Amino acid sequence: TARRGHAITREFTIEQSQTVYIMVDAGRSMTQLAGAVPRFEYALSSALVLADVAVTAGDQVGAMVFDDQLRALVPARRGIGALHALRTALVPVQPTLVEPDYATAFRALARRQRKRALLVLLTDVLDARAARALLAHLTRGASRHLAVVVALRNETIAGAAATPAGAGAAQLYRSAAAEELLAERAAVLQRMRDAGIVVLDVEPGAMAAAVVSQYLELKARGAL
Numbered sequence: 001t002a003r004r005g006h007a008i009t010r011e012f013t014i015e016q017s018q019t020v021y022i023m024v025d026a027g028r029s030m031t032q033l034a035g036a037v038p039r040f041e042y043a044l045s046s047a048l049v050l051a052d053v054a055v056t057a058g059d060q061v062g063a064m065v066f067d068d069q070l071r072a073l074v075p076a077r078r079g080i081g082a083l084h085a086l087r088t089a090l091v092p093v094q095p096t097l098v099e100p101d102y103a104t105a106f107r108a109l110a111r112r113q114r115k116r117a118l119l120v121l122l123t124d125v126l127d128a129r130a131a132r133a134l135l136a137h138l139t140r141g142a143s144r145h146l147a148v149v150v151a152l153r154n155e156t157i158a159g160a161a162a163t164p165a166g167a168g169a170a171q172l173y174r175s176a177a178a179e180e181l182l183a184e185r186a187a188v189l190q191r192m193r194d195a196g197i198v199v200l201d202v203e204p205g206a207m208a209a210a211v212v213s214q215y216l217e218l219k220a221r222g223a224l
Helices: 039-056 080-090 102-112 128-141 155-161 169-194 204-220
Strands: 019-025 060-066 070-077 118-123 146-152 198-202
Touching: 019 039, 019 070, 019 102, 039 060, 039 080, 039 118, 039 146, 039 204, 060 080, 060 102, 070 080, 070 102, 102 128, 118 128, 118 204, 128 146, 128 169, 146 169, 146 204, 155 169, 169 198, 198 204
Parallel strands: 019 060, 019 118, 118 146, 146 198
Antiparallel strands: 060 070
16 A cells, blocks of 8 residues: 555455365275175265265365275366366275275375365274274374264164064174174264264265265365
8 A cells, every 4th residue: 555655455255165085995894785785885976976066166176095005096186187087096996805004094195185175084983993093093183184084884783783572692692792882983983073073973875965965064164
């Protein structure tokens, strides 16, 4: 204003574009069937639907699929080319009978995604030891990224936890073991929420709708 001799006004708008990074677990638990379809297929379909919505909204989108190693990695980018790259890299991947290595996945993420991003992890949180490892990595990354964990429910284990009338000793043992697994899972998910991580606890069939709804909510309120 002083240099030009008249008032200068600058208008600032909030940057709505952000980076969405989708991480898909392709480990052992994702090979299990949900009905007639492997749980991994639900996760992969949900990832691609979310990517489509995010690209349409103008965001950069990247993704990785991992088990005990990286199976696919697509750097974040914007536009229709991002969708093509994601489909080409992700669709051929199949889940394997190995435990997921969260450390490998998060190290790869740290090398390739230094700017703040919305992380969406599609996984099956059940094994207590693996869940503790996942929580440690998510907590360390919480200061840099906004994390959303989409935890697939296991209806088979939930069904096994129910004890039918007149159950024998073997059935009672299976029910007790299933109840213990579900209690451990609930405790881990609550610790994630307490650490500021957004957690979606969903059935496979409701996964895509829940993920997109959560993304749109976070974007609408500028949470990133």
